[in-house]
Amino acid sequence: MKKLNMISLIGITSLALLLGACNGQAVKPTPKPSFACTQPNSKNLNEAVAHAKGTLSYEKCTGMFFEIYDRLLMIAEGDPKVGNKKVFRDFLIWSKNEGILSNKQMKQMYNQHFTTTFVTLPTKYKTCYYCSFSQSGMGEEKLLSNMDKELSDKQRGMMSIMNNKNEYLQASSIANSVKLRIEAACHACNSDDM
Numbered sequence: 001m002k003k004l005n006m007i008s009l010i011g012i013t014s015l016a017l018l019l020g021a022c023n024g025q026a027v028k029p030t031p032k033p034s035f036a037c038t039q040p041n042s043k044n045l046n047e048a049v050a051h052a053k054g055t056l057s058y059e060k061c062t063g064m065f066f067e068i069y070d071r072l073l074m075i076a077e078g079d080p081k082v083g084n085k086k087v088f089r090d091f092l093i094w095s096k097n098e099g100i101l102s103n104k105q106m107k108q109m110y111n112q113h114f115t116t117t118f119v120t121l122p123t124k125y126k127t128c129y130y131c132s133f134s135q136s137g138m139g140e141e142k143l144l145s146n147m148d149k150e151l152s153d154k155q156r157g158m159m160s161i162m163n164n165k166n167e168y169l170q171a172s173s174i175a176n177s178v179k180l181r182i183e184a185a186c187h188a189c190n191s192d193d194m
Contacts, residue, residue, distance in 0.1 A: 037061035039071045045084060048075045049091050062100050073161065080163035085114045112150055113157030116171040120146035121178065131186035140186040144179055151175045
């Protein structure tokens with residue numbers, strides 16, 4: 001009898017709780033906090049990179065990658081030092097690991113600003129092919145123009161971000177040497193066409 005009374009008491013209590021919960025008021029779900037894709041605004045590069053990673057962790061924000069990357073470059077220009085090169089290398093590796101960049105994009109972006117390797121040069125060097133716009137879609141002028149643009153990017157990375165004049169002078173010397181070879185080779189290729 002005591003057992004039956006205990007079961008009845010538990011049943012009545014449960015029923016009362018259920019009826020109290022269902023008194024016509026719907027349970028409102030907790031709203032998810034809204035998130036806006038924002039640019040880093042700290043003047044400290046490490047803090048800005050942490051902000052960028054947080055923003056880019058949201059899939060809807062990955063389309064802003066190149067804008068955010070350019071913003072990080074601007075922030076680093078405000079505090080140039082050799083260690084910035086590693087900060088960018090680590091950020092680009094993180095971006096590749098997160099699937100935001102391909103391995104090729106990661107290497108190109110790093111080399112474009114921070115090494116003496118020129119990514120605008122063709123990987124397969126067929127001199128006369130690249131001298132002729134009609135064959136390659138590139139042409140000598142476009143190839144040299146791309147190298148000038150990349151040298152400007154290297155100046156930004158090596159001088160304005162890393163404060164490394166020697167490395168920039170090395171990249172500039174390589175660019176000038178390659179340009180002379182391209183111009184001479186294209187001249188020779190065009191002479192053969194006459």
